[in-house]
Amino acid sequence: MRIRGLIRKEFLQIIRDPSSISIAFILPVILLLIFGYGVSLDAKHIKIGIVQQQPSLESQDFISHFHQSDYFSPQTFQNLVQGKQAMQNGKIKALLILKSNFAADFHRSGAAPIQLLVNGVDSNTANLINGYVQGNWQTWLNAYGTAQGVKVNQPVEALTRIWFNAQVNSRYFLVPGLIAIIMTLIGALLTSLVVAREWERGTMEALLITPISIHELLLSKVIPYFILGMGGMLLSLVMALYLFEVPLRGSLWILLLSSALFLWVALSMGILISTVGKTQFVAGQIAIIVTFLPAFLLSGFIFDIGSTPLFIQAVTHIVPARYFVALLQTEFLAGDILWVLLPNLLALFVMGIILTLIVLKKSHKRLD
Template sequence: MNNKEQGKNLNQSGSGATAMRLRGIVRKEFLQIMRDPSSIAIAFLMPVLLLLLFGYGVSLDAEHVPVAVVVEHSSVHTASLTAKFSTSRYFEPVFITSLQEAKQALINHKVDGIIYLKSDFSRILKTGYEPAPIQVILNGVDSNTARLVSGYVQGIWATWIEELAREQGSRASMPVNLQHRIWFNSQVRSQNFLVPGLVAVIMTLIGALLTAMIVSREWERGTMEALMSTPVAIREILLGKIIPYFVLGMGGMLLTVALTVWLFDVPLRGSFWILVSTSALFLLTALGMGLFISTIARNQFIAGQAAIIVTFLPAFLLSGFIFDIESMPALVQAITHIIAARYFIMILQTVFLAGNVWSVIIPNAFALLVLAIIFLGLSRFKSYKRLD
């Protein structure tokens, strides 16, 4: 009897038993995921929702901007200028006869800008002693749009005077003309950088938010106590929770990438396998953060809030996803260094739009690796098999 006992104990600490326990926990987590509508919602519904919102809904590219065009005295020249606005895809001109009316339209948000050609515009233009003034008033509240619109106006103005000069047989009117090329995204579609960036946001959601809830849920429901009284080791519990959510997260990633490439026509210029392996690294970091939060919080409500505040919002706002990191104040820039999404966004935008640029991928992947080790290590360090 004694020998048999010992044999059994040996078996329980051996690798076979570890595998069995791990398998048990992994299977349990999968079953729970499948049966919990809210985790399904977060893992599959939210990515699709976010993708559709960002893919179709969000765009920084201002087109068809409504502008009021006020021409006090029309002539051939004013007609050729306003025709440029009418044919541009960037503008949706509304012809208004008085400046006063146009200003009212601007105040009421009916138009975003006013192009004003005074009654003496054509006269000054003809005399040619001084430049005729084209006055432009923009609603500057949305400064980004205002800046884009003023750029479009300048573009129209430049082509217009060039054509004018050619008509009159004079030489090129500007000393230096700008010739620009925008690499990687020649049509300047904002979807091309927003949608790949979403991969990071979605994986943060699955990795951090969902995992933040799972350990605290076990504490709240009292099942953790039962788990701890079995021979299962802490590392097996943690691993057993990481594996299913890792699979789920990679699933979310593949879904997102597939939709990005096929539905939104974003080019994937780099290697798919680099994308997969760096995503795996990022996912480990996100899982580490989620586990760490939930190990400390032991309460779903607090864990959920903490996860939104320390992982989800920064992934949106401090990662370079929408706002440029280098334009932030030094202190905020310093903070972004501990945000894993920052490194991953850099990799994503490069792999999707530029290709396999190793000098970008390697240092950022290394940073992800370091963060993954730190967060997973912290969760391991902070969990022990006791209740106090």
């Protein structure tokens, strides 16, 4: 009966507190809309300059493929000097130069002198541009050969098949990972702030002098925010499936189990933070540094963990969001691949046990 009354008190406090509702339900919507529509790892409408030293039917046909592509926004320059000047001024990202002997060499050997200058300030975009231009070249060769009824010899013909994300849509990669960030905010940040606020208002002292045990007190804090967190997760899931049309190829029940395990870990971290920082300002700062930033930067949400230094890769093993992001991306895009799911589920379970034991050890029913 006591635990039921405490849980009811927490729910009443959540209903009366607009900030808790905002973090649980409004913040996920805002983050998903920003990242789903405003952030993209795909390079499209790239401003590329094109210089033809001697125009020909072949060069014009090749250039037409850049005008028809969604990846490029081509601009034509009369000479190389103008093109280089435009790239130095930041007006274009790359400059494609078709040599004067383009048509002659193409008919003679099936190869043609093409020079591509790329702005390498953003190395990721530079690599994408290089790949897109090569892809455009291969596409044009195939189309030209088909139109002329001849087979154009290519030194290497690559047959590419992309698994799990055939559209190469970065939204399919970002949205599942963003759910981990959202649940980190709901679990760790919200819980730590709410408990710290009770210390600030003096209501925690009033609870500590009651006959309730420390275990009942902790459960009364965890259960309402667990339900709130799962509600935020379901809202994010609905938006991912029906607004952003991210496929869910795995089991819904495994996804919910993964979310419940991660939320358990996040709530434990939030309660632990509140035992250290008993003011909202301190608890919020600790939660951002310890939970949100690692989840954002070291979980594989945006940056590939395998491309980081070995020391950073080792550090990521203590970041719970790393395992949850792997679970989400696998469930959404690949399906129920047990050899991926089981190790990550086990890691979250072990982290939950360890953090719960630390919370129980650090939590005492006293006012110091």
